[in-house]
Amino acid sequence: MKTHKIETPFEEYTYDELPEADRKLVDTAKDMTRNSYAPYSRFHVGAAILLDNGVIIKGSNQENVAYPSGTCAERTACYQASALHPGVPMRKIAIAAWTNGHFQENPISPCGACRQALAEYEAKYGPIEVILYGEKGIYKLPSVSSLLPFTFTEF
DSSP states (O other): OOOOOOOOOOEEEOGGGSOHHHHHHHHHHHHHGGGOBOTTTOOEEEEEEEETTSOEEEEEOBOOSSGGGOBOHHHHHHHHHHHHSTTOOEEEEEEEEEETTEEOSSOOOOOHHHHHHHHHHHHHHOOOEEEEOOTTOEEEESOGGGTOSSOOOOO
């Protein structure tokens, strides 16, 4: 038997420490929480994806009374990016969440389904940096695979 260890490297920033381009992406994700349709969970999530061509694609979570029919902000954004800009690599994604009248104090990360969806685009185009916004700190991870180390991208 062998024991293996998986570590997740990430950097923590304050908003002011972020490079200007990353602040713009975070601000876009924060703005997108306002476009969320979340009457059931009241958990408003926004996402912003920077494409290789400089375009920023936006997404927000969209709930439905038939609960599994809703879509998370991250998948809304990545599917829109692929549909509107086929063949253009995704380079970064920023994610923010707002609930109970304020942004989350600590960063939130994508759910498993969103991690898997993003992992497929990362397998196709290369690393997608992940920026997770929280009022008390912002986490930057080098790739989606940092969040999902045993990705399922081939069958």
